[in-house]
Amino acid sequence: MLFDMENPEGFDPYHVLTNLVIPRPIAWVSSVSSEGIPNLAPFSFYNAVCDEPPVVIISVSKREDGRRKDTARNILETKEFVINFVSEEFLELVKKSSEDYPPHISEFETLGIQKARSYRVKVPRVAKAKAWLECVLIKHEELFNYDLIFGRVVFAGAESLNYEVLKPLGRLSGRFCKIIEIAQG
Numbered sequence: 001m002l003f004d005m006e007n008p009e010g011f012d013p014y015h016v017l018t019n020l021v022i023p024r025p026i027a028w029v030s031s032v033s034s035e036g037i038p039n040l041a042p043f044s045f046y047n048a049v050c051d052e053p054p055v056v057i058i059s060v061s062k063r064e065d066g067r068r069k070d071t072a073r074n075i076l077e078t079k080e081f082v083i084n085f086v087s088e089e090f091l092e093l094v095k096k097s098s099e100d101y102p103p104h105i106s107e108f109e110t111l112g113i114q115k116a117r118s119y120r121v122k123v124p125r126v127a128k129a130k131a132w133l134e135c136v137l138i139k140h141e142e143l144f145n146y147d148l149i150f151g152r153v154v155f156a157g158a159e160s161l162n163y164e165v166l167k168p169l170g171r172l173s174g175r176f177c178k179i180i181e182i183a184q185g
């Protein structure tokens with residue numbers, strides 16, 4: 001199969017990309033608007049990009065009408081966010097939190113997700129998440145129709161660093177996958 005990614009005909013480049021860059025981790029990002037409304041949404045165009053200092057990137061597409069998603073807008077306004085670790089048990093809630101709620105509606109309240117205070121940032125975290133990264137915005141780039149958010153990880157918490165405890169859920173093509181089987185090496 002060959003795909004001319006610059007002139008796609010009869011295929012969706014998103015489909016090719018997300019089938020060949022696998023698996024991707026999922027950032028369940030909490031943020032707060034300048035009015036103080038907490039927000040929660042998943043992003044799988046996400047990864048760690050350096051470790052000294054630790055920096056992560058999330059890529060947030062604009063909505064079809066060109067509006068910024070609440071997550072990107074909030075982070076640009078308040079400069080902070082938290083990445084909540086996605087364990088297997090959160091699959092349904094993660095899906096529900098990806099729905100397009102208006103900015104004045106908090107996914108935490110609507111979906112009954114308990115919040116907890118973070119240690120270094122004002123943004124709350126998901127109380128039951130088994131791990132989380134507290135981040136401060138250090139760079140924002142607009143790339144095509146995307147907001148690229150670079151966050152410096154200033155604090156992290158984890159019930160364990162063992163993946164058998166964390167039971168990570170990833171994104172595989174357009175679906176979810178468990179990431180627990182280790183190949184040799």
Ligand SMILES: Cc1cc2nc3c(=O)[nH]c(=O)nc-3n(C[C@H](O)[C@H](O)[C@H](O)COP(=O)(O)O)c2cc1C
Nearest residue numbers: 041042043044045059060061069070071098099100
């Ligand atoms: C598993 C999963 C991964 C997602 N990854 C992304 C992503 O990488 N970038 C993006 O813009 N939207 C992504 N979405 C869609 C957003 O979660 C969705 O647009 C959400 O409504 C954004 O919420 P907000 O306006 O509160 O920020 C993903 C959805 C799911 C379920």
